[in-house]
Amino acid sequence: MKALTWQGKGNVSVEEVPEPRIEQPTDAIVEVTSTAICGSDLHLYQVLGPYLRAGDVLGHETMGVVREVGPGTGDLKVGDRVVVPFNISCGQCWMCSRGLFAQCETTQVRQFGKGASLFGYTELYGSVPGGQAELLRVPQAQFGPVRLPESGHDERYLYLSDVLPTAWQAVEYADVGEGDTLAVFGLGPIGQMSARIALRKGARVIGVDLVPERLALAAKWGVEVLDQSELGKVDHVAEAVLELTGGRGADATIDAVGMEAHGSPVAQAAVAAVGVLPDALAKPAIDKLSVDRAAALIAAIKAVRRGGTVSVSGVYGGEVEPLPMMEMFDRGISMRMGQCHVKRWTDDILAVLEQDEDVLGVESLATHRLPLSEAPAAYEMFQKKEDGCIKVVLKP
Incomplete structure (x- = not known):
């Protein structure tokens, strides 16, 4: 089968690889009908x-559509149309029983001290082959796959795999409602959906980014946008949010950017230096000494009001982040973060998606729809933020 494979830093290619097969009783094989490129895929790039x-x-x-099932997959059957959550969880362990599906004890990667295994996301998370391919082996298929209506627009449901639940959790963690102010840092797909979900809850939303197309899209949905490229330093971004909130700060903020934020030149240089080391040296450096480009996180901390909440959905990998701890402590800030517990939010999101109207605009989020064969060029375009790219959907 054809699949998008990693070949080296900044180098991915579509190759012929062996078709997946049932390896465990709880496995299923899914024929992929749609798959998307995520911002966190760029960390791998x-x-x-x-x-x-x-x-x-x-x-x-x-x-996609289920093509084969193992004997332990419960009532999942061949022909079912499903969306596959990005984290692999069993639904039965101590963590899963508490709704902490991203920490599933059945699939935890204990060798690296990490949580639940993830599709297509390095040996740190299990080296499980991903879904930018014609076929996907789905472990723990007795619990993971979300069954969908037999027909309909793929993109009405595709983002249930990651974007929608991650954005939903970010807003839930921010704990905003009617009349509250939420500042969203980063208006990529997660930031866009976080903003739309918060607006539906009656919150006022301020969005920060520096890509014109992202700012324009957020503004179209009623977000008050701030162009970071005009504001410059982290403190200036935070000051702009404070000015819009009468000097108090937002009730909550969401960092939807993560480890590769703009505005962190020293950290960017450190990351680049690690990137040229041999793997044997780079791995311990990343694991114990890494520093993220944390400008968005710092801005989110500085822009929230006293007693407010910072919700972090952007992926980080650092171990020695310099955070303004005295300021955070003095102002009584709460922080919530982590990989999304996808199945925890599925029912709530499905209730929204199944409305006749596309109230979250999921069917129009993708700016580029391309065949799998064009995935390498799409990665480069997405990474460089070219051609107005906000979201790429691939069709195997």
């Missing part, structure tokens, strides 16, 4: 290369 091997299949936003 650049920063996290030392944890990948040439030929690893990428991708964790996937939906």
